[in-house]
Amino acid sequence: xxxxxxxxxxxxxxxxxxxxxxxxxxxxxxxxxxxxxxxxxxxxxxxxxxxxxxxxxxxxxxxxxxxxxxxxxxxxxxxxxxxxxxxxxxxxxxxxxxxxxxxxxxxxxxxxxxxxxxxxxxxxxxxxxxxxxxxxxxxxxxxxxxxxxxxxxxxxxxxxxxxxxxxxxxxxxxxxxxxxxxxxxxxxxxxxxxxxxxxxxxxxxxxxxxxxxxxxxxxxxxxxxxxxxxx
Amino acid sequence: xxxxxxxxxxxxxxxxxxxxxxxxxxxxxxxxxxxxxxxxxxxxxxxxxxxxxxxxxxxxxxxxxxxxxxxxxxxxxxxxxxxxxxxxxxxxxxxxxxxxxxxxxxxxxxxxxxxxxxxxxxxxxxxxxxxxxxxxxxxxxxxxxxxxxxxxxxxxxxxxxxxxxxxxxxxxxxxxxxxxxxxxxxxxxxxxxxxxxxxxxxxxxxxxxxxxxxxxxxxxxxxxxxxxxxxxxxxxxxxxxxxxxxxxxxxxxxxxxxxxxxxxxxxxxxxxxxxxxxxxxxxxxxxxxxxxxxxxxxxxxxxxxxxxxxxxxxxxxxxxxxxxxxxxxxxxxxxxxxxxxxxxxxxx
Numbered sequence: 148x149x150x151x152x153x154x155x156x157x158x159x160x161x162x163x164x165x166x167x168x169x170x171x172x173x174x175x176x177x178x179x180x181x182x183x184x185x186x187x188x189x190x191x192x193x194x195x196x197x198x199x200x201x202x203x204x205x206x207x208x209x210x211x212x213x214x215x216x217x218x219x220x221x222x223x224x225x226x227x228x229x230x231x232x233x234x235x236x237x238x239x240x241x242x243x244x245x246x247x248x249x250x251x252x253x254x255x256x257x258x259x260x261x262x263x264x265x266x267x268x269x270x271x272x273x274x275x276x277x278x279x280x281x282x283x284x285x286x287x288x289x290x291x292x293x294x295x296x297x298x299x300x301x302x303x304x305x306x307x308x309x310x311x312x313x314x315x316x317x318x319x320x321x322x323x324x325x326x327x328x329x330x331x332x333x334x335x336x337x338x339x340x341x342x343x344x345x346x347x348x349x350x351x352x353x354x355x356x357x358x359x360x361x362x363x364x365x366x367x368x369x370x371x372x373x374x375x376x377x378x
Numbered sequence: 379x380x381x382x383x384x385x386x387x388x389x390x391x392x393x394x395x396x397x398x399x400x401x402x403x404x405x406x407x408x409x410x411x412x413x414x415x416x417x418x419x420x421x422x423x424x425x426x427x428x429x430x431x432x433x434x435x436x437x438x439x440x441x442x443x444x445x446x447x448x449x450x451x452x453x454x455x456x457x458x459x460x461x462x463x464x465x466x467x468x469x470x471x472x473x474x475x476x477x478x479x480x481x482x483x484x485x486x487x488x489x490x491x492x493x494x495x496x497x498x499x500x501x502x503x504x505x506x507x508x509x510x511x512x513x514x515x516x517x518x519x520x521x522x523x524x525x526x527x528x529x530x531x532x533x534x535x536x537x538x539x540x541x542x543x544x545x546x547x548x549x550x551x552x553x554x555x556x557x558x559x560x561x562x563x564x565x566x567x568x569x570x571x572x573x574x575x576x577x578x579x580x581x582x583x584x585x586x587x588x589x590x591x592x593x594x595x596x597x598x599x600x601x602x603x604x605x606x607x608x609x610x611x612x613x614x615x616x617x618x619x620x621x622x623x624x625x626x627x628x629x630x631x632x633x634x635x636x637x638x639x640x641x642x643x644x645x646x647x648x649x650x651x652x653x654x655x656x657x658x659x660x661x662x663x664x665x666x667x668x669x670x671x672x673x674x675x676x677x678x679x680x681x682x683x684x685x686x687x688x689x690x691x692x693x694x695x696x697x698x699x700x701x702x703x704x705x706x707x708x709x710x711x712x713x714x715x716x717x718x719x720x721x722x723x724x725x726x
Contacts, residue, residue: 184404233726301724364719364721
């Protein structure tokens with residue numbers, strides 16, 4: 148029997164084909180695994196982005212809430228005052244006040260109310276009209292429903308943050324629920340800490356997905372004296 | 379040697395390319411995660427720093443220090459928080475008794491993604507303005523109704539730097555609407571000045587400002603021996619002797635009904651929500667009695683006393699502006715109070 152160079156035997160061909168098959172299969176599985184890992188990592192990143200966004204949005208909104216600001220709490224939503232701006236009242240006349248206003252947006256009578264704070268406490272007024280003014284070196288003129296005597300104005304809208312269909316959503320008044328995050332949260336809900344009653348947002352089964360949202364009003368201020376009968 | 383076509387090299391290159399794309403994606407995601415985590419950390423740090431700065435401003439609070447601010451005016455206050463975060467704080471007077479502490483914190487440097495993190499916090503502070511109460515004590519003895527001067531001595535010890543209240547010939551010795559029996563000048567038969575509102579004696583916050591809240595009863599205040607440390611206890615109302623360890627102690631003592639003080643000494647601001655009898659005791663500061671005040675034998679007061687009716691039966695009362703000034707700093711009168719349920723507010 149003679150061996151001709153360049154011509155493989157059937158056995159050699161089969162062996163090479165089998166080896167290639169094994170290697171290619173391993174490579175395909177490796178690439179598929181890598182793809183799945185990347186997809187999982189992507190999901191995790193998106194989930195964590197949603198958790199972060201929820202933490203920032205709810206944390207910012209809840210941080211300065213006083214007890215009266217929280218109108219309702221349900222497992223799927225909280226309804227509260229969302230502050231959008233404020234400033235010192237520099238002038239007041241009848242039902243109108245001029246405010247050195249700063250905020251994340253301009254006051255909108257269609258959606259906003261005004262909380263006025265002064266010596267004697269606070270009062271809440273629907274905002275009837277709003278306009279820029281040159282008084283007080285630049286201010287915003289707010290028309291309220293009745294004369295008021297407060298010296299600091301906070302403009303707010305009442306809205307509901309909900310955790311539903313896997314996302315944090317916001318609804319103002321009777322409007323639709325606009326998603327603020329991707330719908331990737333896992334059975335999210337609101338609840339209260341059984342120990343101290345602190346508001347919590349449960350965004351997934353992972354302990355890292357549990358957000359505690361204590362308003363600052365629950366934290367005692369050093370040196371700030373409490374009046375009798377007040378919490 | 380001949381070059382033969384093959385696909386191993388090409389296959390390896392393709393696989394490496396796929397792996398490189400996947401690896402790059404994962405690394406990019408990781409880097410992005412790191413940047414976001416850093417940004418979140420910075421945000422949390424500046425938020426906490428702003429809150430800490432506001433609390434630090436409260437810890438240093440003195441209402442007198444901000445009393446000169448006009449409504450709407452603000453002044454910068456010194457605050458310090460640990461770490462590299464830069465903090466600033468201002469106090470703005472919103473209303474006659476309402477102040478806003480506005481604290482802002484900035485992270486030292488910005489991240490690649492943007493500007494340095496910044497956070498603000500506002501804190502509403504209610505103040506009692508105790509210095510305004512000075513006007514309610516323009517004389518050694520002040521009575522809403524009448525004064526009975528049977529036996530004893532009334533005079534002026536020191537005017538200190540207390541300015542005379544407007545409209546009053548100060549310092550008057552006794553200021554009341556009537557006297558029994560009738561007396562000669564320098565007694566001034568005039569309605570006493572009203573207690574300005576809010577006052578530590580009438581404001582609901584008074585209870586919180588009090589150093590000691592005591593039930594009605596008999597008391598013998600005692601600061602303890604001169605050679606020991608000044609120990610706080612319900613009957614230590616400070617010492618009147620210079621050099622005593624408790625000579626700087628000026629409590630705001632609030633007694634919730636009738637009281638009798640027999641023997642002993644004390645100083646500061648004493649409010650009795652009933653009648654008070656003092657005998658053989660020394661007090662430096664202000665005594666404000668809701669009802670009837672009797673200064674019996676051996677009772678010595680430097681400062682001012684005020685009651686609905688005042689009876690002098692062997693006691694000695696000397697108007698002392700410095701003692702009044704000290705008393706108006708007693709307890710937490712000069713301190714910050716919560717403005718109500720809302721004290722933290724967002725500032726923009």
